[in-house]
Amino acid sequence: xxxxxxxxxxxxxxxxxxxxxxxxxxxxxxxxxxxxxxxxxxxxxxxxxxxxxxxxxxxxxxxxxxxxxxxxxxxxxxxxxxxxxxxxxxxxxxxxxxxxxxxxxxxxxxxxxxxxxxxxxxxxxxxxxxxxxxxxxxxxxxxxxxxxxxxxxxxxxxxxxxxxxxxxxxxxxxxxxxxxxxxxxxxxxxxxxxxxxxxxxxxxxxxxxxxxxxxxxxxxxxxxxxxxxxxxxxxxxxxxxxxxxxxxxxxxxxxxxxxxxxxxxxxxxxxxxxxxxxxxxxxxxxxxxxxxxxxxxxxxxxxxxxxxxxxxxxxxxxxxxxxxxxxxxxxxxxxxxxxxxxxxxxxxxxxxxxx
Amino acid sequence: xxxxxxxxxxxxxxxxxxxxxxxxxxxxxxxxxxxxxxxxxxxxxxxxxxxxxxxxxxxxxxxxxxxxxxxxxxxxxxxxxxxxxxxxxxxxxxxxxxxxxxxxxxxxxxxxxxxxxxxxxxxxxxxx
Numbered sequence: 001x002x003x004x005x006x007x008x009x010x011x012x013x014x015x016x017x018x019x020x021x022x023x024x025x026x027x028x029x030x031x032x033x034x035x036x037x038x039x040x041x042x043x044x045x046x047x048x049x050x051x052x053x054x055x056x057x058x059x060x061x062x063x064x065x066x067x068x069x070x071x072x073x074x075x076x077x078x079x080x081x082x083x084x085x086x087x088x089x090x091x092x093x094x095x096x097x098x099x100x101x102x103x104x105x106x107x108x109x110x111x112x113x114x115x116x117x118x119x120x121x122x123x124x125x126x127x128x129x130x131x132x133x134x135x136x137x138x139x140x141x142x143x144x145x146x147x148x149x150x151x152x153x154x155x156x157x158x159x160x161x162x163x164x165x166x167x168x169x170x171x172x173x174x175x176x177x178x179x180x181x182x183x184x185x186x187x188x189x190x191x192x193x194x195x196x197x198x199x200x201x202x203x204x205x206x207x208x209x210x211x212x213x214x215x216x217x218x219x220x221x222x223x224x225x226x227x228x229x230x231x232x233x234x235x236x237x238x239x240x241x242x243x244x245x246x247x248x249x250x251x252x253x254x255x256x257x258x259x260x261x262x263x264x265x266x267x268x269x270x271x272x273x274x275x276x277x278x279x280x281x282x283x284x285x286x287x288x289x290x291x292x293x294x295x296x297x298x299x300x301x302x303x304x305x306x307x308x309x310x311x312x313x314x315x316x317x318x319x320x321x322x323x324x325x326x327x328x329x330x331x332x333x334x335x336x337x338x339x340x341x342x343x344x345x346x347x348x349x350x351x352x353x354x355x
Numbered sequence: 356x357x358x359x360x361x362x363x364x365x366x367x368x369x370x371x372x373x374x375x376x377x378x379x380x381x382x383x384x385x386x387x388x389x390x391x392x393x394x395x396x397x398x399x400x401x402x403x404x405x406x407x408x409x410x411x412x413x414x415x416x417x418x419x420x421x422x423x424x425x426x427x428x429x430x431x432x433x434x435x436x437x438x439x440x441x442x443x444x445x446x447x448x449x450x451x452x453x454x455x456x457x458x459x460x461x462x463x464x465x466x467x468x469x470x471x472x473x474x475x476x477x478x479x480x481x482x483x
Binding site (some may be wrong): 010011013015016114214218265279280281282284305308313335 | 390391393394396412414415416417421438
């Protein structure tokens with residue numbers, strides 16, 4: 001399936017099998033379509049700190065933060081261009097991972113704001129590849145391919161920390177992050193090492209299984225993670241979808257910081273909720289949400305599918321705050337037919353077996 | 356048994372005369388391509404179906420697909436247990452995985468459909 005100019009598998013075999021393999025063992029995801037940008041130079045820290053919704057002023061080498069990338073909509077407000085991870089690789093060197101579908105406009109926006117000297121912005125997406133290794137067996141698989149010293153450093157990574165290491169003999173940027181709700185890492189390697197790395201990971205353990213975009217989507221849905229273009233769009237109020245942690249306003253100024261401060265103060269017009277559907281029919285993006293028996297549409301499904309680990313259809317929706325309390329009974333219009341649904345906390349309870 | 360380009364099959368019981376009953380299902384190829392089936396919406400007995408028009412829906416984890424009627428007619432029987440036993444579509448697509456039976460309105464519509472060999476060729480060369 002073409003996606004943002006990339007040929008991407010939705011599934012290698014079965015979305016359900018790939019999903020469950022990631023929850024019980026290890027899923028390998030080729031996420032090379034994600035944009036990988038390098039920001040370096042003596043003024044890189046200061047400049048990025050003025051460009052991102054999260055501060056990097058105090059981000060130490062080895063630290064990773066979730067951030068939004070906003071512009072000021074030509075001075076008329078705020079426009080969320082993307083959500084991203086920013087990693088500090090050295091005092092004057094940072095790596096940004098952005099969504100594949102937003103890469104071109106993010107690069108164009110950042111370039112338009114580059115100072116005349118002191119900061120270099122490079123798009124490394126084509127020269128590198130990115131593999132997400134996710135699931136309870138992921139750390140064992142990655143570290144089995146590293147020297148004991150590197151394995152120790154990888155194992156010592158806390159969530160949202162990164163290091164450089166050799167995995168299967170290839171230099172890799174290793175980040176304890178992911179988009180499945182499972183433990184694991186994301187590896188960035190040189191493009192020419194990608195196939196060998198993929199094959200080494202696959203051969204390392206019978207639990208390792210190639211997974212496509214379909215399983216990535218059901219995994220992140222169960223784990224309650226927003227996806228740009230669905231839960232998060234240009235004019236989303238990030239505080240309404242639980243992404244307040246992606247915005248640090250105190251004592252800071254960045255494009256759109258003033259309108260974001262106003263959003264933080266006011267009550268949000270809608271809230272993001274989880275929905276567990278009755279029956280077997282999944283609600284899909286765009287389905288209307290109603291109070292039980294209500295005529296007025298009070299929400300909209302932003303993502304929906306069958307949840308393989310829960311065995312029921314689930315969805316995320318933006319709804320009127322009066323309907324957002326967990327346990328509230330609602331109805332979703334699925335292609336003209338009203339289906340009962342119950343508001344659920346996010347992540348969906350029971351999405352991962354308790355250990 | 357005849358096949359539509361949209362991957363449904365139809366099999367007439369007895370002579371293909373007006374009013375003959377025909378069984379409709381989906382091909383093994385289609386079931387395998389869909390994978391991860393989770394939901395099926397079927398018509399009611401008595402509902403009219405029109406050749407080339409949707410008569411139901413089949414939904415996988417990935418997406419919703421329409422089921423198209425290979426021939427026109429009236430629904431006389433619905434496999435009501437199928438939505439709760441979607442595995443039958445994969446394990447026995449031409450037998451226990453049948454979907455509906457219709458009373459054929461115009462048996463000449465069968466002539467526009469593919470036989471098994473032509474259908475198999477169409478899915479193997481990717482021209483479906």
